[in-house]
Amino acid sequence: MGALSIRNVKKSYGDTHILKGINLEIDKGQFLILVGPSGCGKSTLLNMIAGLDDISAGEILIGDRVVNHLSPKDRDIAMVFQSYALYPNMTVRKNIAFGLEIHKVPRAEQEQIIARVAKTLQIEHLLDRKPQQLSGGQRQRVAMGRALARDPALFLFDEPLSNLDAKLRVEMRSEIKLLHQRLGTTIVYVTHDQIEAMTLGDRIAVMKDGEVKQFGTPQQIYDEPANLYVAGFIGSPAMNFIPCRLEQEQGCAVVRLDSAGTVQPLRLGRLSDSQRGLLGREVILGLRPEQLTDPGSAHNERPGLQALDARVEIAEPTGPDTLVTISINGVKAVARCHPQAVARPGEAMRLLIDPGKALLFDPVSENRLV
Structure with a gap:
């Protein structure tokens, strides 16, 4: 049983078909990239994995559990958003601890987790600051720290670097890669940036118009694109x-x-x-x-x-x-x-x-x- 199984998942609004039968599976510890242009359905699929959007047909399994009808808090997932979604009136320490408090983790254990996460992300010196006192890269680290504190079965990233400038985006991309290598977490990551897809993912699903046009390793997709769309989308400059x-x-x-x-x-x-x-x-x-x-x-x-x-x-x-x-x-x-x-x-x-x-x-x- 994989860490995440998506089986013939569809999403429709009336006669409008957003997802047209998605089938994907990754093992524990793998890094899956959902990549494609705006409107291809990648963020919709991520929201359905997270439980933020309903499924019209098909099944989503996290581990060995079908989660179609479970609320987000019961899916054992943590999500990092494009907008960071930090609480502006809380310090970094409290932002990281928020999910732990919701799950009634004892205070002493919370402090241990916060210290570990802060050290991993090198934000120990920021713990008593509020989000408005942080740079974009620092806010992104805090958002990642809040997710890491939960130690969930699945991490979901929704275009987390798109608000950063080019130099910082490259730096944060490297940090996410190192974090994954160090912790062995299972990640599903949405992006429209094919460079991010190639550098970060163990597996890439290239999407267009609600369909997966190819699913494979970065090298497979680069060397053996299944069709003209994938061949032209992956690679810079283009084929x-x-x-x-x-x-x-x-x-x-x-x-x-x-x-x-x-x-x-x-x-x-x-x-x-x-x-x-x-x-x-x-x-x-x-x-x-x-x-x-x-x-x-x-x-x-x-x-x-x-x-x-x-x-x-x-x-x-x-x-x-x-x-x-x-x-x-x-x-x-x-x-x-x-x-x-x-x-x-x-x-x-x-x-x-x-x-x-x-x-x-x-x-x-x-x-x-x-």
Whole structure:
């Protein structure tokens, strides 16, 4: 039995279907990310796990208990909100202790728990301050401390870092990651930020329009996206999508790339059964920017790298690398290159493609061809 099981969960308001049959399961100690754009249903699902919203159909189990009809206080969960939800008239100490008092934890034990939590989050010096005397990052630590004090079966985070500035968001992301590694807590975390999803989660559920489009490890979702939506949502810069005609040569899949006025074949490996059905038709070639790079930055020990001559249209330095915009088959594509290897806009430049990492998608179903 997993720490959390979501079985065919649906949510509807009249004829409007918000969640369309969600199935997810995680084990104790795992970190689940629900990621997707605004309106995809991720916060609705989190509220249903917490008991803040009713379920239209399906079951939610926390441990071995079906919790559909249990109140939030009886679900053994703790929630950290985007808005921190701290009591402004209470000190940090009292905010952390609030849930303990509700559950009638003895005062001496409360003090031990507060001391432990404050030390874990490095907020011992803030215990006698009130929320208005704290920075955004400090308030977020207090909100996390109030959740940790409860030691629940499940922690729920609802976009907890979205109100922080970029630098503090990175710092707090690292703290949450370290906290999870140190304590082994079970976490469900909602975000629209795919960088947060990739860096924090053991498992990621990518959501769109009330459905889970893919559920897997961060690396699985990055390397083997199930469809065009997941491939384009996860990764920064986004994956390049290049329209091509699928051909074969000696049993291998081949597409042709037109760049800088030259058409060059790209050989992709053995033709699969799903690819065979689309021979002679248009497919979408998916290439991540790091798989389209200058020869010096390419993994030259990898066999089968293929050259592509291109013309630089835009060069965008980012510090450690430069993003180069080129045109392939009439669409813009981004290559990730070493700053010193980049030609000037308007000049020709040779790039290398790793065909072993290239993906093909069916433009009709939008599914990856495996």
